[in-house]
Amino acid sequence: xxDRASFLAAVASTPRGHDPGLPSRDAAPGAPTELAxxxxxxxxxQAEAEAVATIVERVAxxxxxxxxxxxxxxxxxxxxxxxxxxxxLLEPVRTxxxxxxxxxxxxxxxxxxxxxxGALDATVTGCIAAVAATGSIVTTGAGGRAAALIAPTHxxxxxxxxxxxxxxxxxxxxxxxxxxxxxALQAGPSRSADIEKTLILGxxxxxxxxxVLAV
Amino acid sequence: xxxxxxxxxxxxxxGQPLPDGWAAPAHRPGADDLASTSFAERAHENLQRPFQRxxxxxxxxxxxxxxxxxxxGTDHDALREEARRIRAHAIxxxxxxxxxWVDCAEARGITVHFAADEAEARRLVAGICTDAGAARVxxxxxxxxxxxxxxxxxxxxxxxxVETDLGEFVVQAMGDRPSHVIAPILHRxxxxxxxxxxxxxxxxxxxxxxxxxxxxxxxxxxxxxTADVGISGGNFLIAETGEVxxxxxxxxxxxxxxxxxxHIALVGIEKLLPRRSDLAxxxxxxxGHGTGQRITTYVSVLGGARGxxxxxxxxxxxxxxxxxxxxxxxxxxxxEALHCIRCGACQNVxxxxxxxxxxxxxxxxxxxxxxxxxxxxxxxxxxxxxxHATTLCGACDDICPVKIPLHDLxxxxxxxRVAEDAAPVSERIAFAAWGLAWRHPLLYRAxxxxxxxxxxxxxxxxxxxxxxxxxxxxxxxxxxVLGRRR
Numbered sequence: 001x002x003d004r005a006s007f008l009a010a011v012a013s014t015p016r017g018h019d020p021g022l023p024s025r026d027a028a029p030g031a032p033t034e035l036a037x038x039x040x041x042x043x044x045x046q047a048e049a050e051a052v053a054t055i056v057e058r059v060a061x062x063x064x065x066x067x068x069x070x071x072x073x074x075x076x077x078x079x080x081x082x083x084x085x086x087x088x089l090l091e092p093v094r095t096x097x098x099x100x101x102x103x104x105x106x107x108x109x110x111x112x113x114x115x116x117x118g119a120l121d122a123t124v125t126g127c128i129a130a131v132a133a134t135g136s137i138v139t140t141g142a143g144g145r146a147a148a149l150i151a152p153t154h155x156x157x158x159x160x161x162x163x164x165x166x167x168x169x170x171x172x173x174x175x176x177x178x179x180x181x182x183x184a185l186q187a188g189p190s191r192s193a194d195i196e197k198t199l200i201l202g203x204x205x206x207x208x209x210x211x212v213l214a215v
Numbered sequence: 216x217x218x219x220x221x222x223x224x225x226x227x228x229x230g231q232p233l234p235d236g237w238a239a240p241a242h243r244p245g246a247d248d249l250a251s252t253s254f255a256e257r258a259h260e261n262l263q264r265p266f267q268r269x270x271x272x273x274x275x276x277x278x279x280x281x282x283x284x285x286x287x288g289t290d291h292d293a294l295r296e297e298a299r300r301i302r303a304h305a306i307x308x309x310x311x312x313x314x315x316w317v318d319c320a321e322a323r324g325i326t327v328h329f330a331a332d333e334a335e336a337r338r339l340v341a342g343i344c345t346d347a348g349a350a351r352v353x354x355x356x357x358x359x360x361x362x363x364x365x366x367x368x369x370x371x372x373x374x375x376x377v378e379t380d381l382g383e384f385v386v387q388a389m390g391d392r393p394s395h396v397i398a399p400i401l402h403r404x405x406x407x408x409x410x411x412x413x414x415x416x417x418x419x420x421x422x423x424x425x426x427x428x429x430x431x432x433x434x435x436x437x438x439x440x441t442a443d444v445g446i447s448g449g450n451f452l453i454a455e456t457g458e459v460x461x462x463x464x465x466x467x468x469x470x471x472x473x474x475x476x477x478h479i480a481l482v483g484i485e486k487l488l489p490r491r492s493d494l495a496x497x498x499x500x501x502x503g504h505g506t507g508q509r510i511t512t513y514v515s516v517l518g519g520a521r522g523x524x525x526x527x528x529x530x531x532x533x534x535x536x537x538x539x540x541x542x543x544x545x546x547x548x549x550x551e552a553l554h555c556i557r558c559g560a561c562q563n564v565x566x567x568x569x570x571x572x573x574x575x576x577x578x579x580x581x582x583x584x585x586x587x588x589x590x591x592x593x594x595x596x597x598x599x600x601x602x603h604a605t606t607l608c609g610a611c612d613d614i615c616p617v618k619i620p621l622h623d624l625x626x627x628x629x630x631x632r633v634a635e636d637a638a639p640v641s642e643r644i645a646f647a648a649w650g651l652a653w654r655h656p657l658l659y660r661a662x663x664x665x666x667x668x669x670x671x672x673x674x675x676x677x678x679x680x681x682x683x684x685x686x687x688x689x690x691x692x693x694x695x696v697l698g699r700r701r
Contacts, residue, residue, distance in 0.1 A: 004317065007329035007538070011484065012310035015546030019307035020300045028495035029297055030290030032509055048509065084526070108526035114440045114474060117527075134510040144526045145473035149466045149513075167510075168495035181528055182473070183458075183516035190466040191512055194382035194398060196405045197274050198424040203381060203432060204439075205466030205513070 025172055033133050034166035041132045041163050042215065048135030052188030053201060055210040061159075064214050065092035068124055068155055069100040071210040075153040077121035081107040085126040085143030089157060093124060107144045117146070122153035129175040130158045130211075133166035136187040137211065141180035148186050149205030160215045249577040249589070249597035254604050255688075258571040267402045267572050274401050275563035281507020282560065282614075297496050299618040302554040305454075305487050309545060309553075312454040312487045313536075319457025320534060323519040328535045336537050337368035340446065340479055343533050344374055347477045349443035353435075355463060355471040356380040357448025358396060358557055359481045359537055361579040362592070365446070377438040379467040384431055385411065394573030394581065396559035397505045402572050435467070445471035445529070449482035450501065450556070453516070454489050459534060461515040462501065469513050478529040480517070483537050485553040491516075497556060500616035504560040540592040548627050552587050554617045561611035561621060567604050576601060583611035583621040590628055595637045602628035670697055 028034055035044060046056045059067045072080055080102055086093055097104045107123060110116050125147050129138040137156050139148050148154050164170050176183055190205030201207045248257060261267060286294075305312055317327050328343075330336035336359075344352060352374050354360065366387070369376045378387040382399035386392060388411055393399030400408070409422045412430050420426055447468055451460040459480045461468045472478045488497060494516075502508045521528030544550050562568045562582030573581030578589045578598065586605055590598035602625050611621040632638055652658040673679045679695040 002329045002331040011542045017307045017546045017550045022304045025492040030294035031499045033499040111527035118440045141525045145528045172492035181519045185514040192381045195424040200428045203465040
């Protein structure tokens with residue numbers, strides 16, 4: 001059995017190759033996952049998210065709970081679980097969903113019961129950030145590792161001030177401090193092109209992703 | 216899936232019994248053909264599947280076009296150069312970064328295991344599963360697990376193993392092997408998938424990829440909801456944080472690492488990146504060169520088991536670090552092979568791969584990087600001939616996102632093969648005689664004159680298209696057009 005010390009010693013005993021030096025961590029030059037100078041953060045986010053089949057809806061902050069309930073109804077969802085990362089929006093969303101006739105649970109309360117979580121029609125989560133240049137929404141273990149993709153529909157509330165430029169701003173910045181056991185990016189519905197390169201949505205994760213963007 | 220008789224609740228996917236081909240694969244995943252067949256034999260066999268060549272051409276053309284569109288108007292070369300430096304720096308300092316990663320991961324409560332070789336990796340993963348009292352294991356796509364032939368080892372340990380990537384699910388059910396790093400069933404038609412799934416369903420399914428996928432989704436969802444252990448690979452390890460980064464489009468990677476009570480990541484030690492911010496350089500290259508996407512649908516940065524206040528996630532996270540021939544390459548002529556991020560782009564542009572497909576390479580990796588890694592990991596005796604499974608056209612160098620000089624590595628492997636006397640005796644005698652003859656002006660003139668006269672006799676209308684004596688295999692598929700004498 002190889003232990004830590006002998007394993008690392010074996011690697012360390014090898015000759016050393018050429019080291020060109022580590023580039024600065026200040027930028028990702030030429031990456032298509034960064035914003036161009038002067039580009040609108042929210043417009044780019046919406047365009048990229050829509051390019052990967054996300055439904056994006058901009059609403060005033062006060063209208064978010066109603067927009068979430070409407071998004072669930074439009075998806076035909078009868079049951080939904082709400083993730084704790086909705087924060088202050090949790091109770092208003094719960095109220096509006098119940099008023100719309102949707103049976104709502106807390107994701108945290110049912111996540112331990114895989115069969116029940118797997119039978120949900122929809123989940124609603126917040127996020128800790130969104131990436132303009134890729135159209136990704138960023139969630140964490142705090143809200144639930146599987147919360148974004150356990151159900152056929154995922155509704156995500158994004159605040160305009162949570163949108164960052166690109167991958168560099170996300171990974172080098174402090175927006176993701178305290179991510180917990182998982183930092184998770186998702187851009188649009190689950191997809192596969194394994195069978196003869198035919199694009200199919202909703203393979204394992206949701207087939208419908210609806211972003212409610214609070215401006 | 217276990218080859219033994221199904222236990223209760225086993226051998227069933229989506230409530231459907233499994234077909235014969237699943238229970239006893241004709242070709243167990245991970246088994247390799249390197250020792251028993253030659254590249255020429257495998258290539259010949261694969262060339263007999265006309266669909267395969269069309270499918271590979273269509274799929275790879277599509278991906279290469281998407282790649283070009285993705286980086287249009289960007290400073291693509293600056294990004295590749297940045298990535299090359301990050302990878303070269305990480306590999307040149309691998310011992311230090313590896314130790315830093317292990318320290319950080321253990322501080323996060325991740326249990327780190329150390330596998331010097333393939334056999335040890337198999338024992339470790341199987342041991343974690345049996346210690347956890349597991350019956351069912353779900354897997355997301357992992358080339359490292361193909362390298363170590365993990366599925367057979369887990370099945371032998373009595374575990375029910377289910378591949379959850381759609382393509383890998385088909386590969387497993389057919390007892391086949393993946394033929395491309397990114398697109399495992401590039402070589403299969405929708406018709407073949409329909410036949411397989413219909414046999415599993417016990418009814419005729421339509422040849423519609425949407426219907427076929429939804430059949431698989433239903434069965435795989437059942438597997439996700441009942442599995443005890445989830446096994447993933449890892450696209451990157453982040454030294455400064457102790458995290459494992461996983462990239463998927465289907466979402467099976469996220470479910471594999473979130474739903475079962477134990478998560479095991481099997482990762483090669485060369486996957487290290489110094490910093491989380493390096494993902495801003497490497498991720499767009501991995502996804503852009505792999506599929507042409509700006510970013511994959513899902514990126515998971517995994518940093519441990521479920522936290523005390525988190526609603527879901529595994530109770531345990533294990534990482535099995537695989538050396539498996541990697542550290543032996545450090546500091547040597549072939550070190551740059553460790554820079555590879557497994558995007559598959561070199562396969563897509565390789566004129567040899569595009570004709571013969573991934574299976575002809577005989578092991579896990581195909582295309583130019585496969586022709587390099589196979590002899591390095593599996594030895595010259597069985598894999599060495601792959602350094603000739605290339606035209607040395609250099610298309611792979613031009614497309615590699617981290618600028619690996621594949622062309623030079625392939626030439627180096629050819630030199631090594633000659634130096635180790637691994638080339639056939641007839642080939643060595645022929646080249647030695649040729650070298651001797653052409654060093655002397657008289658012999659040079661005599662041999663070229665004789666060759667010219669001989670070729671003129673063999674030619675019809677200035678073209679030699681028949682087999683030439685002593686060069687039968689080489690001339691069987693090639694025509695020689697004779698030039699006019701000046």
